[in-house]
Amino acid sequence: MNTSTHPIITFIGGGNMASAIIGGLVRQGHPTSALQVVEPWDEQRARLAQQFPGMTMLPAASAELKSSDLVVWAVKPQTFKDAALAAGPFLGDALHLSVAAGITSESMAGWLQTQRIVRAMPNTPALVGLGMTGLMARAAVSDADRALVERVVRTTGELVWVNVESDLDAVTALSGSGPAYVFYFLEAMRDAGARMGLAPEVAQQLAIGTFIGAATLAQRSSEPLQTLRERVTSKGGTTYAAITSMDASGVKAKFADALFAAQKRAAELGAEFGK
Ligand SMILES: NC(=O)C1=CN([C@@H]2O[C@H](COP(=O)(O)OP(=O)(O)OC[C@H]3O[C@@H](n4cnc5c(N)ncnc54)[C@H](OP(=O)(O)O)[C@@H]3O)[C@@H](O)[C@H]2O)C=CC1
Ligand SMILES: O=C(O)[C@@H]1CCC=N1
Numbered sequence: 248m249n250t251s252t253h254p255i256i257t258f259i260g261g262g263n264m265a266s267a268i269i270g271g272l273v274r275q276g277h278p279t280s281a282l283q284v285v286e287p288w289d290e291q292r293a294r295l296a297q298q299f300p301g302m303t304m305l306p307a308a309s310a311e312l313k314s315s316d317l318v319v320w321a322v323k324p325q326t327f328k329d330a331a332l333a334a335g336p337f338l339g340d341a342l343h344l345s346v347a348a349g350i351t352s353e354s355m356a357g358w359l360q361t362q363r364i365v366r367a368m369p370n371t372p373a374l375v376g377l378g379m380t381g382l383m384a385r386a387a388v389s390d391a392d393r394a395l396v397e398r399v400v401r402t403t404g405e406l407v408w409v410n411v412e413s414d415l416d417a418v419t420a421l422s423g424s425g426p427a428y429v430f431y432f433l434e435a436m437r438d439a440g441a442r443m444g445l446a447p448e449v450a451q452q453l454a455i456g457t458f459i460g461a462a463t464l465a466q467r468s469s470e471p472l473q474t475l476r477e478r479v480t481s482k483g484g485t486t487y488a489a490i491t492s493m494d495a496s497g498v499k500a501k502f503a504d505a506l507f508a509a510q511k512r513a514a515e516l517g518a519e520f521g522k
Contacts, residue, residue, distance in 0.1 A: 260322035261286030271402035308334035349516030362387035378404030381418030420509035
């Protein structure tokens with residue numbers, strides 16, 4: 248571990264998720280001089296270098312990686328193995344944190360020849376400091392290593408630990424992919440509002456404000472979600488008509504099917520690209 252107060256953090260893959268975490272770290276005062284990114288795509292490297300001046304930008308794994316205290320794996324599951332085999336020999340005794348969907352810590356331990364591995368499943372609201380991340384550590388990970396991971400992840404929002412690694416596939420289905428479901432509902436609400444005659448931008452403003460308001464109310468309230476819902480649902484009123492229509496179409500069951508499809512895909516990605 249380097250002796251300065253800020254660990255050297257290396258990102259393998261400099262795309263959406265890496266940018267979100269780097270943004271959180273920099274906002275919280277992590278110096279860019281203690282950040283390195285391996286990113287093969289020239290344009291993306293240039294974008295990151297402009298956004299976060301002072302970071303070490305590398306087109307491929309090389310000897311510079313030896314100084315890493317923490318390595319954050321932010322490549323697609325499909326490219327993880329190749330990236331791990333390329334960077335592994337340069338990584339010394341670093342702690343590893345993967346955000347890749349599906350790829351198990353067992354696969355990583357084989358490719359990287361280490362047990363110091365934590366898996367994370369973040370989500371894109373990390374970009375605005377409102378991320379939700381699920382974490383799971385291999386048994387050999389020390390309390391100090393867990394604390395370092397928590398420090399990094401907290402710069403992007405909240406976190407929860409799970410003990411069973413396969414639970415991360417459920418976390419992926421729920422909160423990892425979750426922002427996309429919210430955007431999907433927002434699109435549906437905006438489009439329906441527009442069909443009712445509202446200007447689309449007004450409908451969108453109403454939809455987004457409603458999501459933020461309802462989610463904040465749910466977060467601050469000690470009452471069950473069902474009670475909050477029932478409070479909106481006046482007997483014989485408009486909400487009752489809407490919820491009855493959704494129940495008749497089986498929306499809840501269809502929504503559950505969608506989450507199970509995501510969970511299944513996470514496990515498939517691990518089986519397909521973890522070999
Ligand atoms: N986006 C999301 O909402 C979430 C994503 N994740 C996980 O995060 C990971 C990254 O996703 P995301 O950031 O969206 O993906 P991106 O495609 O935005 O980022 C991945 C980056 O890695 C680069 N890359 C490819 N091969 C290598 C290599 N060998 N070495 C270094 N970098 C490489 C890619 O470059 P190029 O494009 O040239 O291939 C790309 O810029 C995935 O595993 C995903 O499962 C987890 C939670 C949420
Ligand atoms: O869609 C995906 O595979 C990644 C993982 C969670 C969110 N995006």
